[in-house]
Amino acid sequence: MDKPANAAGLDRQLLLGNEAIARGAFEAGVKVISSYPGTPSTEITVNAAKYPRIYTEWATNEKVGLEVAYGASLGGGRAMSCMKHVGLNVAADPLFTASYTGVNGGLVVVVADDPGMHSSQNEQDSRHYARAAKLMMFEPADSQECLDMTRQAFALSEQYDTPVMLRLTTRISHSRTQVTVGEPQEQPRRPYVKDMMKYVMMPGMAIKRHVVVEGRQSQISNDLETGLVPGAFTISRKSAKLGILTSGMAYQYVREALPDASVFKLGLVYPLPIEQIRAFADSVERFVVVEELDPFIETEIKAAGIACEGKSLFTLQGEYSIALLNKVFNPDTTLDPAYDASALTPAPGRPPVMCAGCPHKGLFMALNRLKLTVAGDIGCYTLGALSPTNAMDACLCMGASVGMAHGLDQVTDHEMARKSVAVIGDSTFLHTGVSSLINSVYNGSTSTVIILDNSITGMTGHQQNAASGLDIHNQPAPELDLEQLCRAIGVRSIYEVDPADIKACVKVIKQSVEEPNVTVIIAKRPCALIPPGIGKKEEVVKLDRDKCTRCQACIKIMCPALLAGPDGYPQIDPNICNACHLCTRVCNFGALKGGNEA
Amino acid sequence: MSQPLSLNIALVGVGGQGTLVAGKLLGTVANLLGLDVKVSEVHGMSQRGGSVITYVRMAETVASPIIEPAQADFILSFEELEALRWAYLLKSGGAMLVNNLQIPPATVSTGVAKYPQDIVSELDQKALGQSKVFSFDAQKLADEAGSYRATNVVMLGAMSRLTEIDPDIFAQAINLVFPEKLRAVNHKAFQSGSDIIKYKCEF
Numbered sequence: 001m002d003k004p005a006n007a008a009g010l011d012r013q014l015l016l017g018n019e020a021i022a023r024g025a026f027e028a029g030v031k032v033i034s035s036y037p038g039t040p041s042t043e044i045t046v047n048a049a050k051y052p053r054i055y056t057e058w059a060t061n062e063k064v065g066l067e068v069a070y071g072a073s074l075g076g077g078r079a080m081s082c083m084k085h086v087g088l089n090v091a092a093d094p095l096f097t098a099s100y101t102g103v104n105g106g107l108v109v110v111v112a113d114d115p116g117m118h119s120s121q122n123e124q125d126s127r128h129y130a131r132a133a134k135l136m137m138f139e140p141a142d143s144q145e146c147l148d149m150t151r152q153a154f155a156l157s158e159q160y161d162t163p164v165m166l167r168l169t170t171r172i173s174h175s176r177t178q179v180t181v182g183e184p185q186e187q188p189r190r191p192y193v194k195d196m197m198k199y200v201m202m203p204g205m206a207i208k209r210h211v212v213v214e215g216r217q218s219q220i221s222n223d224l225e226t227g228l229v230p231g232a233f234t235i236s237r238k239s240a241k242l243g244i245l246t247s248g249m250a251y252q253y254v255r256e257a258l259p260d261a262s263v264f265k266l267g268l269v270y271p272l273p274i275e276q277i278r279a280f281a282d283s284v285e286r287f288v289v290v291e292e293l294d295p296f297i298e299t300e301i302k303a304a305g306i307a308c309e310g311k312s313l314f315t316l317q318g319e320y321s322i323a324l325l326n327k328v329f330n331p332d333t334t335l336d337p338a339y340d341a342s343a344l345t346p347a348p349g350r351p352p353v354m355c356a357g358c359p360h361k362g363l364f365m366a367l368n369r370l371k372l373t374v375a376g377d378i379g380c381y382t383l384g385a386l387s388p389t390n391a392m393d394a395c396l397c398m399g400a401s402v403g404m405a406h407g408l409d410q411v412t413d414h415e416m417a418r419k420s421v422a423v424i425g426d427s428t429f430l431h432t433g434v435s436s437l438i439n440s441v442y443n444g445s446t447s448t449v450i451i452l453d454n455s456i457t458g459m460t461g462h463q464q465n466a467a468s469g470l471d472i473h474n475q476p477a478p479e480l481d482l483e484q485l486c487r488a489i490g491v492r493s494i495y496e497v498d499p500a501d502i503k504a505c506v507k508v509i510k511q512s513v514e515e516p517n518v519t520v521i522i523a524k525r526p527c528a529l530i531p532p533g534i535g536k537k538e539e540v541v542k543l544d545r546d547k548c549t550r551c552q553a554c555i556k557i558m559c560p561a562l563l564a565g566p567d568g569y570p571q572i573d574p575n576i577c578n579a580c581h582l583c584t585r586v587c588n589f590g591a592l593k594g595g596n597e598a
Numbered sequence: 599m600s601q602p603l604s605l606n607i608a609l610v611g612v613g614g615q616g617t618l619v620a621g622k623l624l625g626t627v628a629n630l631l632g633l634d635v636k637v638s639e640v641h642g643m644s645q646r647g648g649s650v651i652t653y654v655r656m657a658e659t660v661a662s663p664i665i666e667p668a669q670a671d672f673i674l675s676f677e678e679l680e681a682l683r684w685a686y687l688l689k690s691g692g693a694m695l696v697n698n699l700q701i702p703p704a705t706v707s708t709g710v711a712k713y714p715q716d717i718v719s720e721l722d723q724k725a726l727g728q729s730k731v732f733s734f735d736a737q738k739l740a741d742e743a744g745s746y747r748a749t750n751v752v753m754l755g756a757m758s759r760l761t762e763i764d765p766d767i768f769a770q771a772i773n774l775v776f777p778e779k780l781r782a783v784n785h786k787a788f789q790s791g792s793d794i795i796k797y798k799c800e801f
Contacts, residue, residue, distance in 0.1 A: 175663040176637040255661035338667035338688035338729035347683035348702035348711030352648035
């Protein structure tokens with residue numbers, strides 16, 4: 001595929017920011033992309049996989065992904081690794097030292113932040129990494145810039161011998177905007193030349209490389225001031241009354257809310273063209289920095305002695321909007337709404353829920369019955385913390401559940417281990433849980449770890465992993481055997497259970513928490529949403545009204561396919577039912593039956 | 599059209615109802631009309647049965663991809679409660695199109711909250727200015743067209759009747775967005791959505 005599906009048969013294509021980055025990587029002649037999925041970054045690698053010329057893979061975690069990309073760069077090819085903001089924490093170790101060694105082939109690290117936390121556990125601002133690791137960082141403001149800046153980032157990576165970062169936010173990643181694509185360039189692999197002083201980071205060499213890093217940063221700063229870094233910034237001069245310094249999505253809000261303001265738009269958010277900004281600030285009466293999340297730009301320019309307004313006017317939290325800008329700059333703006341919102345009946349909340357047929361639900365119902373303390377992890381199953389199962393006590397980061405359970409065990413002299421479990425998905429377990437399990441076994445833990453093995457990375461949209469038996473192209477791949485892995489680590493008690501069988505789950509968990517050693521329960525059932533699905537459509541559940549007492553025990557499991565009808569009888573939506581038959585197991589009157597039993 | 603078309607359309611519903619595809623279709627329509635367009639989607643956790651919104655903005659130039667309060671020309675709600683939740687986005691004189699479907703959220707099935715009654719008539723009665731509310735069983739129409747999954751295209755068909763956009767443009771967009779085996783169903787779904795509004799306008 002040389003060009004993505006051209007939506008309109010026109011030059012302009014409508015691409016997600018993430019699709020545009022994949023296209024930009026293709027045009028830049030990228031050879032290798034290794035990533036771990038994470039909203040909102042996932043679709044970059046998903047779309048890059050559609051270009052046969054690019055080798056793509058799902059790595060076991062972000063650190064591995066970046067190291068693979070680094071190795072590819074070392075070998076002379078252009079390479080990229082993409083991740084969400086919290087993934088960059090995992091990849092931070094190679095990132096900081098890759099800054100010292102520099103690159104051979106161009107190396108670009110894409111990180112997608114999630115202001116507003118649409119699908120994340122924190123709201124961290126990844127721009128701090130650029131400053132901390134001393135790396136250039138681009139921030140595009142639409143899909144066209146996503147494509148252009150990706151190409152630019154590869155060119156600059158090779159020009160300045162440095163990894164280059166590309167920072168996105170959810171609205172950039174997940175907005176479709178028009179893009180004019182370019183021609184793919186041939187990018188012959190650079191020869192690999194052994195260079196111990198550059199690539200082996202022992203103290204003696206690293207001391208010298210740190211000097212190189214600081215020299216590189218000074219060079220980039222000088223080049224920025226003299227306009228030698230294309231795409232670094234653009235200045236639009238209008239009224240001298242108000243000047244705005246901004247970047248990324250915030251730039252689009254500024255454009256619309258403040259059409260008369262002079263705007264200094266940053267393409268490169270680190271390092272900054274300080275003297276250019278100083279001159280711009282001096283040329284306007286009021287100078288304001290508009291940036292989502294932390295006062296990153298504001299702090300940088302204030303440190304350089306440039307007076308500005310910024311976070312004193314805005315918030316550190318959530319996404320910005322035109323309404324927010326209007327509140328600050330155009331307080332007289334009036335709206336002409338179709339509804340007086342305060343006069344409408346308040347709409348009850350609609351939190352996300354586990355899907356119909358979700359294999360995690362039965363297991364969480366078992367945990368709920370046992371009233372255990374549950375150390376949780378990151379994935380669809382984090383929804384087990386909410387009603388109706390309410391069976392999670394803590395959720396911190398990828399892989400943390402296993403270590404947390406061990407900590408609870410040790411701090412209570414093994415007392416807590418009899419009342420607690422860790423739950424972790426297959427992909428999350430392989431991401432970073434496995435190293436914690438080694439730690440637990442080695443250090444004499446008596447904790448219980450439940451691996452929720454649905455054979456896929458579910459929450460991010462069904463990416464394959466090492467336990468799926470499939471690669472990124474859905475082609476057969478070596479399938480990791482979780483049981484053998486745990487056995488090799490030294491876990492002596494390993495059980496397998498069907499998570500939809502609540503009684504069996506209760507029994508095996510009760511037994512496991514009592515064992516005086518690390519126990520692993522593999523709760524195995526594929527995600528209901530991946531083919532072939534959990535059950536056959538002809539087996540969707542039917543109601544026997546004669547047997548139904550309208551007790552609504554089935555409604556309480558909160559299956560999206562099962563609604564309480566106005567007459568009190570459950571209504572089953574055959575379009576949504578995935579025939580897991582969990583509801584038939586909670587019905588004490590035999591009123592619900594799978595199609596074949598009915 | 600002497601004035602270039604400018605439309606803000608919010609597609610709201612419950613995760614999994616097809617708002618993403620509807621957004622892609624509208625984006626393609628804008629592309630075919632030679633307009634600038636931005637479509638903002640929500641992926642990830644909210645897709646798991648949560649409240650979802652896709653914003654579509656088309657005009658000569660579009661900066662922000664987000665529709666702000668009282669800025670939407672159309673709200674296409676795939677579910678009744680979601681119409682109520684997002685109604686504040688509609689501008690005076692705009693139109694709300696509601697699929698007659700009630701999906702009780704978790705807060706209702708656990709008894710924490712009650713599903714509001716008579717949402718459509720409330721929206722109808724409390725609409726200010728020339729704002730309009732249209733409601734119909736889009737899922738039934740989609741079923742009749744061949745698949746309940748085409749509910750999103752029924753909604754677009756209904757909206758199309760209230761715009762100046764040539765239906766042929768929508769037909770082209772359907773051909774561009776859907777694989778061949780799904781096109782016939784979606785063309786039919788689009789037509790029945792368009793017809794239902796014609797019927798409603800005549801009364």
